[in-house]
Amino acid sequence: MIRLDAVTMTYPAGTRPALRDLTLRIDEGEFVYLVGPSGSGKSTLLRLLLREERATSGLVTLDGADLAAIPDRRVPLLRRAVGCVFQDFRLLPDRTVAGNVAFALDVVGRPRHVVRAVVPEVLGLVGLAGKENRYPDELSGGEQQRVAIARAFVGRPRVLLADEPTGNLDPATSEGIMRLLDAVNRTGTTVVMATHNAGLVDARRRRVVELADGACVRDERGGAYEARDAGGTAAPPGQAPGHAPGHAPERGTATAARVRTDEDAGDRADAPAGAGDGVD
Amino acid sequence: MRIGPLLAILGAGLRRNLAVTSAVVITAAVCLGMLGAGLLLRAEVHTIDGYLVDQLEVVVDLTDDITPGQRAMLVDDLKADPAVLTVRYEDKRQVYERFKRDFQSSPDVVAGVGPADLPAALRLRLVDPRAGDQIVLGYTGRDGVEAVRDQRALLRPLYQVLDGFSVAAFTLAAVQAAASGALIYTMIRVSAHARRRETAIMRLVGATNATIRAPFVLECALSGLTGGMVAAAALVVCKAVLVDGHFAHQTTFPLFGWDAVWVSSGAVMALGALAAAAMGSLALHRHLRA
Structure with a gap:
């Protein structure tokens, strides 16, 4: 349904690309978490899907339609098929x-x-x-x-884009919002959610796409918020490598370790049972 | 977009911008009032011109030594001229009779002039009475012609005064139009900033550009139209009080009628709405993201 082929996006005033050679495919009805640090390109990706921006190079398509080639007068029709939710409501x-x-x-x-x-x-x-x-x-x-x-x-809409929708909410309220997004997803709407909330991602084990410096460094079905390589370099600051159980993830595959922080555990305390039973 | 929600957005915008909108209405009213006054002065020129034009002729004064052959050739040429409608000959006696009739209130002038002192003449009615200059140029200096006089030229000073007033009115209207344009530009800038969240949401949920811009353009058009209505009301009051109630008793010249007032009023209202909407659209291109 959504395809990005070798997409690079550099803002006019930017010195480095916000997205670099990004290739991604999202099928109809999927629930995808976009994770990565601030400035990694998550919001830029959402803006491309809304045709707020045009890719500098590469192809972005929605239902086979090249978004960059859509004439301006047709953009409103595209946006009626793509809903959007933001952190600041x-x-x-x-x-x-x-x-x-x-x-x-x-x-x-x-x-x-x-x-x-x-x-x-x-x-x-x-x-x-x-x-x-x-x-x-x-x-x-x-x-x-x-x-x-x-x-x-x-x-x-056929696609719902959510840009850190729980960023301003406490864990319990965030869980309620996630249940609501799940319900929306169950109607067949594709949901793409950019988030920094590890607890919510870990609780559901959906597809996780991780961006870093504008590139996709992980695309993992049933993934956790953070991947961890063999050396444990992906562990969060303040946590010793190897503190959490699990094995090293294989980037770009469906198998990856789930790394939990203490903070994650706190968030998870509010999470309902059945976490990880995503559409995948 | 349905008319109900559109009017709701328009109403909210007008309430929010009441002060600036009022300023636009006032300047637009002054601008359009001046424009309307200029149009009415032009209408007055046309009224006077239309009233007098049928009574004015071009007069070809003949020399005393013109031969019958020269006169016949001149008459033939004039009759063949497509600009000339009729040619009528008046001999010295008939010219003298007309002179006595025109100056009957000045017997001293008449007493000093005899039939022999006045030239015989050809009196011309033109197809277009405003084209007398061509005849004057074409026949002055011909054999047997002493002078060619366009009587309409006598009215030029009057026309110049009226034209001067209308040009002054149009100039003031142009100055006010510049002020109105600047105010509308400011109104759009303030309004687009105040409603940036609303327009951003409209864009996100798939509203068309026309829908997003419509409330702004309508706001401008409504301000311009209101200014035009105030100006039209002022024109009506001027016609009823000043023209009909005052000037009509002081002059024998015909004065413009109510039809000119209605035409001018319609023009200033239409122009007010359209020009304000156009200025608003122009400002939107700069201050509202498409």
């Missing part, structure tokens, strides 16, 4: 919960009866039934992110 403070969700349908010209039918349904799906008339500043962070997910999902 990006809600409109002067609109109610229902108003924020309806906004996404109103501005693409959906008929009023459709908006009236679909918005309550989606708010029920994200667990906000009864809070339709609240304003964003009357909601918790988790609830605001649920509104943002409802807004991204209300147009039934």
